[in-house]
Amino acid sequence: MISIEELKQISVVSPSRIVMLVIDGLGGLPNPETNKTELESAHTPHLDQLAAWGVCGLIDPVSPGITPGSGPGHLALFGYDPFKFSIGRGVLEALGIGFELQETDVAARGNFCTIDGQGLITDRRAGRISTDICAELCSLLEKIELKGVQLFVLPVREHRFLFVVRGKNLSAEVSDTDPQKTGVIPNSASALHPEAKQTADLVNEFVGKAREVLAGRHPANMILLRGFSKLPEIPSMSEIYKLRPAAIARYPMYKGLAKLVGMKIFDIDNVVEDGIRILADRYHEHDFFYIHAKESDSAGEDGDFYRKVQAIEKVDSALPLLLRLKPDVLVVTGDHSTPALFRGHSWHPVPILLFSQWCRPDRTKEFSESACIHGGLGRLSAVDIMPLAMANALKLNKYGA
Amino acid sequence: MISIEELKQISVVSPSRIVMLVIDGLGGLPNPETNKTELESAHTPHLDQLAAWGVCGLIDPVSPGITPGSGPGHLALFGYDPFKFSIGRGVLEALGIGFELQETDVAARGNFCTIDGQGLITDRRAGRISTDICAELCSLLEKIELKGVQLFVLPVREHRFLFVVRGKNLSAEVSDTDPQKTGVIPNSASALHPEAKQTADLVNEFVGKAREVLAGRHPANMILLRGFSKLPEIPSMSEIYKLRPAAIARYPMYKGLAKLVGMKIFDIDNVVEDGIRILADRYHEHDFFYIHAKESDSAGEDGDFYRKVQAIEKVDSALPLLLRLKPDVLVVTGDHSTPALFRGHSWHPVPILLFSQWCRPDRTKEFSESACIHGGLGRLSAVDIMPLAMANALKLNKYGA
Secondary structure (H helix, E strand, O other), X not given: OOOHHHHHHHEOOOOOOEEEEEXXXXXXXXXXXXXXXXXXXXXXXXXXXXXXXXEEEEEEOOOOOOOEOHHHHHHHHOXXXXXXXXXXXXXXXXXXXXXXXXXXXXXXXXXXXXXXXXXXXXXXOOOOXXXXXXXXXXXXXXXXXXXXXXXXXXXXXXXXXXXXXXXXXXXXXXXXXXXXXXXXXXXXXXXXXXXXXXXXXXXXXXXXXXXXXXXXXXXOOEEEEEEEEOOOOOOOHHHHHXXXXXXXXXXXXXXXXXXXXXXXXXXXXXXHHHHHHHHHHOOOOOOEEEEEEOHHHHHHHOOOHHHHHHHHHHHHHHHHHHHOOOOOEEEEEOOOEOOOOOOOOEOOOEEEEEEEOOOOOOOOOOOOHHHHOOOOOEEEEHHHHHHHHHHHOOOEOOOOX | OOOHHHHHHHEOOXXXXXXXXXXXXXXXXXXXXXXXXXXXXXXOHHHHHHHHHXXXXXXXXXXXXXXXXXXXXXXHHOOOOOOOOOOOHHHHHHHHOOOOOOOOOEEEXXXXXXXXOOOOEEEOOOOOOOHHHHHHHHHHHOOOOOOOOEEEEEEEEOOXXXXXXXXXXXXXXXXXXXXXXXXXXXXXXXEOOXXXXXXXXXXXXXXXXXXXXXXXXXXOOEEEEEEEEOOOOOOOHHHHHOOOEEEEEOOHHHHHHHHHOOOEEEEOOOOHHHHHHHHHXXXXXXXXXXEEEOHHHHHHHOOOXXXXXXXXXXHHHHHHHHHOOOOOEEEEEOOOEOOOOOOOOEOOOEEEEEEEOOOOOOOOOOOOHHHHOOOOOEEEEHHHHHHHHHHHOOOEOOEOO
16 A cells, blocks of 8 residues: 555645545445345436446455444545554544544543442443433533643533543543443553553542542443543645545534544535535635535434435435536545444445546446446555545656656 | 454454355366366355355455465464464474474474485485385484484475474574575574574584484485474464364364464364364354365365365265354355366465355355456455454454544
C-alpha cells in the first residue's frame, strides 16, 4: 500500500471534483425467501446504470473477516490505514454527540451501573435507565468539583454518557475502571505511563465523589469509565491530497469523523435529496464531497429488511440530481455491511462502483453484491479507494521516475 | 492485515465449532487431454454441494508466485504470517520425523555426501544411498562424543538425516557447512553472533569426527549440515483465538506443525474417514479441528494425475460423516497446489470453500479452480482464512469503536 508521505509527494491540485457517496451498512445477506440481498431486492435503475457505465468491485473495509466500527470503517474510506490511525472510544463518544473536543481534553465512555451493598457490580448497564434519567444524573455529576480542571458529563443514550476532563498536562494513558464483568468491584484507574499519574488521580477522585452523589439512585448507583483518549493526530485530507474536502451528513458521529480529517461540515436533515441540493449549491467551493446516507444502516441494525431496501431505493431516486452536476469522479459504496438478517455491522465485503471519464468499464450491469464479485476493481481494501478516486480525477502524478 | 495482538483483543469464546479440512496439494493444472484439472476431473458431489451452499475463492498460500514449503503453507492456514514466523530447516526435519525437540535444542538438516581425495565435494547426496544405509551410518555418528552436550543423529530418507545437539547455552546462529555446490570443500561452521561461538566449535568438532568415522564409507564419506535452528516462539492458537484446537493428521510433519501452534494431536491411519470418526468422537472437547488429508499431494508429487483424482474423490465420499456433525463453520482448502503435471509443490492459487450460516453465498456451484475464480471470497491470502472462519463462527468482536 502506498504511504501517506508518498501520496503527499504525488498529489496535485486540479479543477476536477470527486463525490464519495457512502450508503451506510450497504452490504447485506440474502433473504432466505428470495435469495436476494437488500441491494439486490431494491429497484435501483440509476445505480445500475452507473454500474454499467463504470467499474465495480467489493471492498474489505478493514481486513477480510474483520467487522469494523464506524471509526475504522470511515477512516479507511477517507484513505487512512485503520491499523495506523485509531480513534479511542472516549473520542468516538464525543464525536457521536457532537461535543467539541479540544486538543488537550481527555474523553472517556461512561456507563451508569448498579453495585450491591458490598460494592460488587451487579449490572453493568444499570437496568438500561432511560435517557432522561441519564441526563438528570449527568447534570448532578457535572457539578462535582475537581481542582484545576473543568469537567463535562453529558448523556449519550440510556445508561451511556460522555466524560471529559479539560485542563493542563492531562494524559489519556489511564486504565479503564470498567472491569467489563459483574460480581467484582470496579477497578481503580491507574496510570499506564508515569506522566498520567495526575490524570489517574483525578479520575479516581471523580469516581469516588460520583459514588457518593449516586448513593441513593439505585439502579444507577455507580459509574464505570473506559476508553480514555485524546483527539488523534491525523494529517488532514488537504495535506495529503491537496483537496478542499466537504462532508454532508446528518449524524454527529460522521460529521465528527469528517472533521477529524479536516473536512468542512454541512448539515442535512436526514434526506439524501437535501444533501445533494447542498452539494449542488456548494459545488464550486470544494473539490471533494463526502455524502453520508445513514438510513440503510439503521434499518439493518433493526433487522428490517424492507426498510433497508426502501432506504437504498431512496438514495437511488435522488441520484439524477447528483448526476446533473456531472462530477468527474463518483464513488458509491458503504463503510461496512449491515445485513438485516444479522442485525448489526458485519465483516462481509461491500459493493463499490466508481464512474469517471477515465475508468475502465467492466461488464457489470447491476449494482449488487453478486454482480460486483465480477467487477473490474476486483476485491480491494477500502484504504485504496482514495488513491483510485484521485487517479480517476487526474490528481495524482506518476509514482517514481 | 490485522495483527495477532489485535486479534487477541477482539477474539471471544463461543460454543460454535470450526472445522478446517486441508486437502494437501489440492490445486492442480489441466490435463492436456481433457483440459480439466485433477479437482475438475474428480466426481465430488459433496464438495460441489458445499460450494453451492457456501462461498468460494482462491487463496495465495504465501504471496502470488511463491511456492510454499509445508511450514509456511500450514502456518498461513493457521493464521500466522509466514513472513513473520519462520521455521528453520533443522526444526522442520525434526517435525517431519516426529522427533520431540526441546526448547533449547539446536537442530540441523544433514546430508551424507561424497568427497574426493582432496576433500572436494563430488556429490552432495552421496549417490542417494538407501535409507537403510543412512540409518546404519546415523547410528555410527550418534556414538560420537562431544563434551557437555547430548547428540542425536537420526535418519530421514536416503541421504538425509537430522542432527540435534542438546545442552546448555546453545545457539542456532551458526552458518551452514553445506556450500550447496560441488567442486569445493565443505565450509566450516562459524558463529553468526558472538554467543554462538561454543555451538559453532561443537559443530566443527562433530563434523571432523564424522569425517573420520565415515572415511571408509564411500560414497557416504562426509556430511553437510544446514539450517541450524531452534523451535520458534509462536503464540498459540488458544492465546490468539481463545480456541481449544485439535489436529487430526497422520504424518509427523503436520502433527509437528499443529503442535507448534498448540493443537492437541490425534493420530489417524491415512484414511480421511478414520479422521472424521475421531473428530466425531471428540467433537465436544474442541472448538477448532484441523484435518489433514495427505494422499492428493503424494499423488501430485508422483505425477500420478488419476491417483490424485481418486484421492480427492475419497475425501469427498467421506464428507457426509462430517456434515452430519453440522459444524458451524466448515473450510475446505489446501496448503498449496501440487499439480500432477508439475510433479511438485507450485505457486498456483488454491481453491477454498467456506460454509456457515452467516456466509454470503455466491453463484459458484462447483468446487474447482475455474469456478472458484468467480467466488465471493475473491482472491485472498491464506493468512486471512482464520479471521474469516472466526467471523463466521461469531467469535470476533467489532474492531474499533
